[in-house]
Amino acid sequence: MTTSEQKPRDRTSLAGSGRAAGLGVRLGRVAAITTAALLTIAACKSKPIEAPAKDKKVADVELSEKALEAAKLTLERSKSKARRTSVTCAGTIDFEPGRVARVGPNVAGRVGNIAVTPGQKVTRGQALVTIESVEVGRARAEYLQAKSRLQQAEAELAREKKLFEGGASTERAVLTAETEKNVAAYGLRATEERLRTLGVGGEGVASSAVPLVTPISGTVLDVKARIGQPVGPTDTLVVVGEIDVVWLAVDIYERDVTRVHPGDEVRVTATAYPARVFVGRVDYVASVVDAERRVLAARIVLPNADGALRPGMAATSRIMGASAIDGGAIVTVPRGAVQTIDGQPFVFVEKAKGKYDMRAVERGEEQEGEVEITRGLAANEPIVVEGTFILKSEILREQMGSND
Numbered sequence: 001m002t003t004s005e006q007k008p009r010d011r012t013s014l015a016g017s018g019r020a021a022g023l024g025v026r027l028g029r030v031a032a033i034t035t036a037a038l039l040t041i042a043a044c045k046s047k048p049i050e051a052p053a054k055d056k057k058v059a060d061v062e063l064s065e066k067a068l069e070a071a072k073l074t075l076e077r078s079k080s081k082a083r084r085t086s087v088t089c090a091g092t093i094d095f096e097p098g099r100v101a102r103v104g105p106n107v108a109g110r111v112g113n114i115a116v117t118p119g120q121k122v123t124r125g126q127a128l129v130t131i132e133s134v135e136v137g138r139a140r141a142e143y144l145q146a147k148s149r150l151q152q153a154e155a156e157l158a159r160e161k162k163l164f165e166g167g168a169s170t171e172r173a174v175l176t177a178e179t180e181k182n183v184a185a186y187g188l189r190a191t192e193e194r195l196r197t198l199g200v201g202g203e204g205v206a207s208s209a210v211p212l213v214t215p216i217s218g219t220v221l222d223v224k225a226r227i228g229q230p231v232g233p234t235d236t237l238v239v240v241g242e243i244d245v246v247w248l249a250v251d252i253y254e255r256d257v258t259r260v261h262p263g264d265e266v267r268v269t270a271t272a273y274p275a276r277v278f279v280g281r282v283d284y285v286a287s288v289v290d291a292e293r294r295v296l297a298a299r300i301v302l303p304n305a306d307g308a309l310r311p312g313m314a315a316t317s318r319i320m321g322a323s324a325i326d327g328g329a330i331v332t333v334p335r336g337a338v339q340t341i342d343g344q345p346f347v348f349v350e351k352a353k354g355k356y357d358m359r360a361v362e363r364g365e366e367q368e369g370e371v372e373i374t375r376g377l378a379a380n381e382p383i384v385v386e387g388t389f390i391l392k393s394e395i396l397r398e399q400m401g402s403n404d
Contacts, residue, residue, distance in 0.1 A: 060358040061348070061394045068354045074386035075350055076337075079370075080329045080379035085321035087259050091250035091300075093270070093313040100241030101216045104233070106199035109133030109210060111229045116238065120220045127211040128238045129225045136198050137208030143191035150184035157181045214240045243311065246304045248280070250317055251295035259321050260285055266300045270308075270315040275369065278302050278309060282319060331377055332370040337385040338363060339392045347377060348384040348391045356384060356391055 063071060109131040116128050157177040163169035200210050218240045225237040248268060252260050262285055268278040280302035289296050300317055302309060309315070337347050338361070345363050348356040364372030377383070384391060 061356045061391050063354045063356075063394075065354065071387050071390045073384050073390070075382050076334065076385045078373065078377055078379055078381045078383055079332050081332055083330050085259055087252065087256045087319045087321070088316065089250040089252060089298075089319070090314065090316050091248045093302075093309050093311050093315055094247045094249055095241055095243065095311050096245050096247050096301075099216075099218070099243075099245065100221075100239065101214055101218075102236040103128055103212050103214055103238040103240060104236045105131050105133070105210060105212060105231055106197065106233055107133045107135050107210065108230075108232045109136070109208075111225045111227055111231060111237070112209060114223065114225050114227065116220045116223060118220050118223055121218075122214050122220060122240060123217045124215060125213050127213050128220070128240070129212045131210045131212065131231060132208050133198075133210050134208060136195075136200055136210050139191065139194050139198055140200070140207060143188070143195055146184065146188040146191045150181070150188045153177070153181035153184040212237065214238070216240060218242045243307050243309070244303070244305050246302050246309050246311065247283075248300040248302055248315055248317060250298050250300060251290075251293070252285070252298050254289055254294045254296065257289070257296050260296075260298060260319050265320045266302075267318045267320065268300070268302060268315050270313050272313060273308060276308070277369065278304075278315075329379075330364070331373045331379050333373055333377070333383055334385045335366065335369050335371055337383050337388060338371050339388050341392070341396070347373075348388055349377075350382040350384065358391075358395055 110133075111129060112132045113130040114128075115130070116122060116126075122128065157174070157180070160169050160174045160177040164171065164174050198210070199212075219242060220238060221241055221243070222239040223237070224235075224239075225231070231237065248266075260282060262282050264282040266280045266282060268280060269276065270278070280300050282298060283301040284299040286297040300319075333347060338345050339348075340346070344360055346358050346360045349359045351357055359376055361376030362374045364374045366372070
């Protein structure tokens with residue numbers, strides 16, 4: 001073999017050995033990286049990484065003894081109540097019809113005198129307002145004429161009878177006098193009926209004065225008359241009545257008809273007294289559904305001894321049915337126990353004296369000043385019901401401090 005033939009083979013051999021050496025280096029690096037990764041994983045498994053320890057609060061809000069005394073917090077326990085069916089409907093307060101009278105004239109005229117003021121006690125038959133009416137004056141004059149005519153006819157009949165007994169008159173003359181007397185009596189009765197229609201009696205002179213009297217005893221609730229005011233048969237001048245018992249007329253939707261019965265307990269809140277609950281009973285439920293509105297009329301009777309509820313007021317009623325068939329219970333807390341931050345309701349639960357947790361809750365319906373808690377609170381837990389705003393302020397102050 002010549003020297004020239006050996007040189008190419010040496011170059012090829014050297015190139016091949018170079019590539020092998022490079023590959024070996026790369027494999028060595030990969031092996032080293034893999035080994036390091038495995039060691040890291042093993043180290044992690046053998047000793048987990050611990051988060052820095054944090055100071056844990058015993059409660060969300062802690063008050064010193066002095067601050068607790070100043071806060072004057074009131075605590076109660078959350079309650080468990082039987083779930084009851086109920087129907088909510090709105091209506092308007094009204095008089096009980098048999099306990100109110102709207103007094104007005106039966107004839108046109110003008111107000112001449114007002115004898116009462118609002119709040120005044122009156123008795124049945126007492127004059128309230130006097131009006132002057134030309135029509136009444138004319139009717140009274142006709143009454144007096146008819147009365148005089150009857151007296152004259154009676155006297156003529158008596159004279160004819162006396163003459164007939166003495167033979168100085170005939171039976172025909174007596175019958176004629178008796179007929180005249182009967183006609184005069186009928187005329188008098190007609191004028192009396194006319195006066196009764198106008199709302200006055202026939203006694204006295206031919207006066208145009210008409211006293212308007214109350215048909216019931218009670219309290220003057222409203223006086224709408226003014227001296228000299230022209231009035232007519234459609235005007236109400238004085239309202240007399242008692243409002244120690246009032247009615248609330250409501251409409252029951254057809255879907256709720258089976259859930260409302262006479263005698264059901266009703267809890268009513270008026271727009272004027274949002275924090276007060278008036279308790280009454282369903283007195284009447286109509287037997288016919290309004291075909292157009294698909295509602296059933298119902299009437300609620302409400303005791304009103306202090307006169308707080310006044311006719312015309314808007315009110316909302318909650319007609320309470322029997323306990324739910326499933327026997328379920330709800331957790332309730334007083335309205336003052338629930339506070340809100342960013343739309344999230346919560347309550348403060350006492351953990352120990354002066355230490356309170358802010359507990360997020362979900363609230364349900366509200367009734368009688370109590371709020372149903374559907375999630376986040378169990379029954380019989382001690383909660384703050386008065387002074388919650390102070391605790392809420394402490395939470396907000398701490399949040400502001402942490403943000404700084």
